[in-house]
Amino acid sequence: MNRREFVKCIGAVAGAAAMHGIAFANEGDKKMKCAVVYFSWSGNTRFAAETIAKKAGAALFEIKAETPYNSDFNKCCDEAKPECYGKKLRPIKPIEGLDLAKYDVVFVGTPDWWGTMAPPVRTWVTLNKDALKGKTVGIFQTHGGGGMERVGKEFAEVVGDAAKILPPKAFPGASVKSATKALEAFVTDRLAVK
Numbered sequence: 001m002n003r004r005e006f007v008k009c010i011g012a013v014a015g016a017a018a019m020h021g022i023a024f025a026n027e028g029d030k031k032m033k034c035a036v037v038y039f040s041w042s043g044n045t046r047f048a049a050e051t052i053a054k055k056a057g058a059a060l061f062e063i064k065a066e067t068p069y070n071s072d073f074n075k076c077c078d079e080a081k082p083e084c085y086g087k088k089l090r091p092i093k094p095i096e097g098l099d100l101a102k103y104d105v106v107f108v109g110t111p112d113w114w115g116t117m118a119p120p121v122r123t124w125v126t127l128n129k130d131a132l133k134g135k136t137v138g139i140f141q142t143h144g145g146g147g148m149e150r151v152g153k154e155f156a157e158v159v160g161d162a163a164k165i166l167p168p169k170a171f172p173g174a175s176v177k178s179a180t181k182a183l184e185a186f187v188t189d190r191l192a193v194k
């Protein structure tokens, strides 16, 4: 093999690696259908969810507690604390129009509450873990300084191994509205098949 043939050969290998090694989930004929499902109390996770949905071309669905949490921060914290530590399921409203069977990828967003997912999210995941079987699930959360804490781990425990869980990502809630690029990069990265 001369130098020219060698370079050509390397080019072909690199091209094949690009196709098979790191390919976009949306590549080719099959466009991955995405949904974003989230709970938000004060709007940070909602902003993240909206941004992620726009970037992913995803349908957006909000989880709502049957009985809303108190609108006062301290009272909400007091109300949520025993639920979070007790891994309790807070009843939620049915989500109109959400049929998980239609989606390949489901992004799920939650605020970090007492180190874990907000109870309405725990409820939604618990109720839907069978419907999430075989799907790719991307978890994101917003927090007040604690970082990921137990959110990703406990979420994965609830979903079980039947879904493909992508690495979870935490965004600081206070600056999330100026983190559009980071949120978009999260989508691009998680939709890349590695």
Ligand SMILES: Cc1cc2nc3c(=O)[nH]c(=O)nc-3n(C[C@H](O)[C@H](O)[C@H](O)COP(=O)(O)O)c2cc1C
Residues within 6 Å of the ligand: 039, 040, 041, 042, 043, 044, 045, 046, 073, 076, 077, 078, 080, 081, 110, 111, 112, 113, 114, 115, 116, 142, 143, 144, 145, 146, 147, 172, 173, 174
């Ligand atoms: C009940 C409650 C508990 C919280 N617990 C934590 C926590 O343990 N760690 C943390 O970093 N932030 C905590 N926060 C802050 C929120 O995670 C943060 O403000 C988040 O961005 C709020 O998202 P949201 O606006 O979508 O509700 C808590 C907030 C509330 C209301």
